[in-house]
Amino acid sequence: MRKLNDLQTPYLAVDLDIFQRNLETMQSVRSGSSLRPHVKAFKSTDIAGILKQSGYSGFCCATIKELEGLVASGLGDDLLLANETLNASRLRSLVDHGAQVTVAVDSTETIDAAKEGGIRNVLLDVNVGLPRCGCDLKDVENLSTYARRKGLNILGVMGYEGHLMFTPDRADRKQGVAKAMQVLKEAHSIAGGDIISAGGTGTFDLNELATEIQAGSFLFMDTRYSTVGLPFEESLTIVSTIISIERDQSRAVCDAGVKSFATDYGKPKLKNGVIEFCSDEHSTIVPTEPRSETAFKVGDLIRLRVPHVDPTIAKHPRLVCLQEGYIRGDWKVDLRGW
């Protein structure tokens, strides 16, 4: 059976036991249709298949590529493109392949694209405080009328309170979510429909309005979430090799750099050291105790904690599955690109 050091570093490793616990924790709070797992977090049909076996059959996507991959893998029964698109021809191709796709819209242009692509069902995407897509509450009525006039069904509304995911204090976070969801509730009262799609890992059990939560990171957990007090654990690490040590042991260099992890949420964290700076294919580490038993040696395998899971996974072709120190296969990351 293969062990961690049998593979070329750097690579991403998932601790299967932690992954499974995270999944079970989510299931205990949000099972079945009350969660719409967000495929953008993991970009893997293998993982989407595991989620389907765990009772989640509706998926949320950020790109048409993710939608297409799920459809090709037989996971296209209930898909939501939780993002704006103008690419009518690729929507049309999905519809022609029998996919059941609902599309988020926030403008006449995106409504036109959905219509032209043969889409039947849309969600009105509403800005609930994160300045990133979503129409203004004032425009919900006009856009709803416009969409219905085009013959589209409005299944409901969507509004992502992404600006609140990392609010450290739970009570503050809850209050923020309530305020954001008040906007979405009003939008819903105007637009109608059965679905209120919102939320993410940071608000999965705080959002009382949403009929479905869009979460994906909970399976792996960004280190950034560690300040938020969520019941999920970090399951993902970057496995890297120490390839160089400074003479006085004041620094060690590993073979994982910004080509193998995202730094938009900060640098990765590790045991017994702090990353001083990152290059393309290296990170320079200052050891916490350079002269101790825990000092780094050339050839050591280290594991870096992942600040931001989604864009880190998107840099790798696969996730290596670990259990009790051994490699138990891998999951392909097959939905990368656009």
Add this chain to the structure above:
Amino acid sequence: MRKLNDLQTPYLAVDLDIFQRNLETMQSVRSGSSLRPHVKAFKSTDIAGILKQSGYSGFCCATIKELEGLVASGLGDDLLLANETLNASRLRSLVDHGAQVTVAVDSTETIDAAKEGGIRNVLLDVNVGLPRCGCDLKDVENLSTYARRKGLNILGVMGYEGHLMFTPDRADRKQGVAKAMQVLKEAHSIAGGDIISAGGTGTFDLNELATEIQAGSFLFMDTRYSTVGLPFEESLTIVSTIISIERDQSRAVCDAGVKSFATDYGKPKLKNGVIEFCSDEHSTIVPTEPRSETAFKVGDLIRLRVPHVDPTIAKHPRLVCLQEGYIRGDWKVDLRGW
């Protein structure tokens, strides 16, 4: 003939005329063996092939994957792994395929790996000021002796003055390079050999010691280099679509985020706006003149300038080639991963 808006955004586009000018500028200063193009910048055998046609037959790599890809494409006559590795078995496989590979070493462990991998020729990698691999000058003699005792040929020394690439003032940069190269010169006097491999785009015409310069970014140019006064122009942009506009036009959102560009050198730059924040698949833009003729509209194609080329290219499967507003094919980015 296809135009920019015929492709799914986001994608990377290379302006062929600028790319060609950058190449010719480099050739006028460093032709033939005085430049060893760094494949890590572009990770593309198509581009390596163009460089070979332009008289550059020796290449520099950061990963074994890059070496393997060049060898498989018939570009393996003179390769340098300008990085430390402990993976003897993959070195062995390259040697068995007839590749001519020189490997950088900075420790007994990396020397042992080179020997075990059947490598004949090494460069002693020396720390010249950037705290990222390279042995201390004090260790050059012992490591040289160790390598020779193992039967390896020391072809020379390598030392990357990466800490000086972005020193804004040319005279300061030149002075810094001279100081760093003094270390490498001493190392060379101890280790021997014909090669002194050093430098990068920021110091390509300032490094007077190096027999060969390791540069790759000059073909595309990071926006970060714009402060340094180099004779190269930016040839690479991220093509993206505006997918949402706020009601009062105070913000626009495009479909390119941290999954399509690196942010370790800052956020991308664009005409008529400033990026406020980046998400996985979006950037939120504050327009410079929201009410003017240059205001963004849903469906507009925009082009983002690239802060850091190398890790941005590594996120994409191909580079789209543009000339006079039309698409003239593409170059595959086939050396990604490890």
